[in-house]
Amino acid sequence: MADDPNATDDQWPPIGFLLRKFYQKNQALWQTMCPDPQMTSVQSAALTTIRRLGPCSLTELGRAAAMDPATTRGVVERLRQRGMIALFDDPADKRKVIVRLEPPGHRYLAIIEPVMPRISDATLAPLNVAERLALEFLLLKVTEANDGE
Numbered sequence: 001m002a003d004d005p006n007a008t009d010d011q012w013p014p015i016g017f018l019l020r021k022f023y024q025k026n027q028a029l030w031q032t033m034c035p036d037p038q039m040t041s042v043q044s045a046a047l048t049t050i051r052r053l054g055p056c057s058l059t060e061l062g063r064a065a066a067m068d069p070a071t072t073r074g075v076v077e078r079l080r081q082r083g084m085i086a087l088f089d090d091p092a093d094k095r096k097v098i099v100r101l102e103p104p105g106h107r108y109l110a111i112i113e114p115v116m117p118r119i120s121d122a123t124l125a126p127l128n129v130a131e132r133l134a135l136e137f138l139l140l141k142v143t144e145a146n147d148g149e
Contacts, residue, residue: 026123033119035111038082042067044112046075047084047105055100057090084108 030041042065049065050056056064062072076099079085084105090096101109124132 022123026119029119029122033115033122035115036108039108039112040075042071043075043079044108044116046072046079047101047109050085050099050101050105051109055098057096057098059096061099079105 027041031037034041034044045065046061046067049061053060053064058069058072058076061067061076062069065072067075076085076087080087082104084102086100086102087097088100090098124135127135
């Protein structure tokens with residue numbers, strides 16, 4: 001800020017900085033509380049999304065789980081290597097690859113699902129109930145408004 005004559009103290013910290021710190025806190029809690037040290041929160045989100053959608057294309061998975069194509073491919077490959085998902089050609093369109101949850105993926109979700117609210121609670125521990133609801137509302141409002149971009 002010292003180099004910018006137009007900068008003011010009320011511009012610090014920028015929202016991106018705060019969001020990054022918030023995300024880092026959540027990821028540190030994830031690493032501590034997740035029962036599977038090889039599983040990332042993004043991989044868990046992918047598994048949850050596949051279960052919610054049912055068998056789906058990689059494009060549908062990426063959109064629904066907010067992953068770019070390169071991330072989707074990497075996540076899918078790691079989950080496939082662990083036997084949590086299976087890939088197969090779409091019988092209606094051979095250009096599409098379909099991803100399906102396999103029994104190990106279902107078993108993992110049964111283990112992680114009770115843990116996920118505890119991770120969220122720990123992340124939001126400094127907030128009261130009203131503040132938690134307000135934060136969730138605002139994050140949804142901002143992310144849904146930007147979904148069309």
